[in-house]
Amino acid sequence: MTDLDYKKLGFKCGLEIHQQLETHKLFCNCPSIVHDSNPNIKIKRKLRAVAGETGKVDAAAAYEIKKDLKNVYEACSSSSCLIELDEEPPKEVNKDALDIVLQVALLLNAKPVDEIRVMRKTVVDGSNVSGFQRTMLVATDGFIETSKGKVIVDSICLEEESAKKVEKKDDYVKFRLDRLGVPLIEIATDASIKDPEHCKEVASLLGMILRSTNHVKRGIGTIRQDVNVSIKGHPRVEIKGFQDLKSIPKIILYETKREISEIKSKKKTASHVRKADPDFTTSYLRPMPGAARMYPETDVPPIPLEKELLLKIKLPELITEKVMKLEKRYNLSSQLAQELVHNEDFEKYVKTFKISPELIAKSLIEVPKEISKRFNLTTEKINNSSYEEVFKAVENKTINESAILEILTDVAKGNKIDLKKFKKVSTSGIESEIKTMVQANKKLSPNAIMGMVMAKYRGKVDGKKVMEIIKANL
Amino acid sequence: MFNLKKNIIPNTNIKITTKDSRTFEGLVLPDTTSQKVVLKLSSGYNIGILNKNIQETKSLKNQVSKKNKLPKLKTNKKLPTISILHTGGTIASKVDYETGAVLSQFSPEDIISMFPEIKGLANIDSKLVRNMWSSNMNFNHFNILAKAVEKEVKKGVDGIIVTLGTDALTYASAALSFILEGISIPVIFTASQRSSDRGSSDAFLNLYCAVKFAKEANFAGVAICMHGSSNDDYCNVLPACKTKKLHSSRRNTFQPVNTAPIAKVTTENIEFFPETHHKKRNDSKLKLKLLNPKLKLGILRFHPHFQSSMLEPIKKFDGLIIEGTGLGNGPVECVDEFTKENEKTIKTITALTKKMPVTMTTQCVFGRVNMNVYSYGRKILDSGVWGNHTDMLPETAFVKLAWLLSNYNKKEIKELYHKNLRGEISERTLYND
């Protein structure tokens, strides 16, 4: 990535992130469940371009009501009500969603506006039944610290997710309404991102901050990144549809190179939107849309953000901070701490059992991985009570630490825990047996003798001590 | 008017620096108050900024946008002429995308610019009669509306559209249907449940179908044209006196009660329902029989735990419509130690019927009044309450009684109240799903 001098190129790059929130919908009490079950509601609507938007009479441009293009909307009563169908006015803004957005805003060092005014952003493609998307500006003027300096977060908005297009035919477009109205946070940075790697860093930082709230949706399609890229002499290009963060640097690099060659070939290009393709190149999607037409959503009263309200916002601990704390407090490797950060049981076990936190951490993170790798087993049968039983036994010293892997492998195989099988054998009790083994196999290395002892006493004896005895008798 | 820093003037551009050193540039909107500035930012978003948080303001140069003047409409002699009489905002509201304000537009040119699809249907004339919500209207407004209709009829137009808020639309449509005696052309009420500033508005299809019906249907009288379903596929033309707003928000809120729709209208064609009888276009002369705005009438609902004192103020009224339970019943019998109040209720009702018409309707919405079936119904009937065997909506009964009191003598009133004059009473209750 170092083959281009981004500063010299006049590289400008900004990021816009859309993330679905894990709450009920934004303007009604429908749950935010995106699903594929059979729809029991089907309506047909014609969405008309509202004449007068352009300020001139243009009968030809206005949608002809006789034209047969229809929007077909399918919905399930379990996830859509009259509000999604544009048959009932919206309720007030979902307070939980607003709370999450304010948390994120404060984590991004942004300042909330004094009063939120909900807007209607005109959408003509049918993906909003009403013909507009409800959106509101919540906070401005934030920033994040990155390895390459501050990046300004211009705006943080709360808006409703659109309906999903599922079919397009000559005379109709079909949408599903389950996704419509799911709360969406939109975070937009300024164009100060310095290079492709930096863009990935910013995106992953923002993603980490969003996940720190513990109230964002996870999984494919629940977060979307749009990147705006331009170099001197080339108009702004927006790239949509990144599959993952890893692809960001390469795609931006290729796009920058494409812009360089466009300039060289003296082709005239206008600002437009491109789609990120799996081979890291991009392809033309559509011209850059004009400025969004917005007008007030008069059905929803303005929301004053008083100081008292903002003081009540509880800020979550950032995932990065949590990881550092875990690392320090329990003396864990940073890799282990990172994987532990979403584990709700770790600290509970540390409190309950007087055994080493590192052992608990490894048992929770590494042991299941080892089991699935070594024995090609799934580990869903290992539950809280299996851990509790095992940790208790370690605490009471009835089993050895090394028995944990063996016992949990048994659990993964679907067997009941049989502690007797792994009952600790005191090393002094088998000392003479080890001596005999060493003498009989003088030609073998200590490790090979160790293997022989462990084949018989795996999980029952303390390996370290066994090794000491072998070495002492060699 | 505002206790504000000098340059915070609605509809001007401004740069505001806040005490937390943020800067905002945008258009000052008219919702600005003495506490806060409402600003439309260049991003399109509106926000409120508290005055106490403002550090500094600076006026910016206003970009004056050119407002295109609409070209004058030309009359096409081959097309019929339709007059649109407006009484309020929703159906003719248009967004000013600069300020975000929703404006009401009423000139024929405005209407055509908003609904270009009706241009090919007819020559459109358009007038603002009154700009108000339908629920704020009273008999005076119904009279004004009737006179406006008369004026258009005298001009010789082929049909008239009346636009109105949906809330009290059926009161107005019933009133006009009584007032406009001998109307020889269609007078079609239409409205919208989703305002016309949005692409999904029902206004487009409603107005299109109303104009189509008004110009080409062989129909004379007052009717309502609104969405027939949640889809944008057809409108129903509904009887002015037998239609109720049955849903607070859905597009197909208006449903016929105890009857079928008159016709189904699509952008392609008009289909009359065979069950309903309607007058055809004719040469009869329009005669206005206006409402007396001084009349005091009330609608009152019977319900469990009814207090007879609710009837006291009615004593000064000119007439009362009761929404009875079921077939036209109510709490009028004393049956145990807890029901003495009912005795008072029937006494007061009896006293009222001696002074004024008191009529019975049913709160069931659907079905007919029959006070002969139960003892308490018979008691009400014996007290002198009218309306037995009628199937009028309370709204229609209210308007009809007022109209009768305005135009007829005592003896005529009782007879005419029980007689079907405008399709408000059906002779037979038909089975409808």
Ligand SMILES: [Zn+2]
């Ligand atoms: Zn809903």
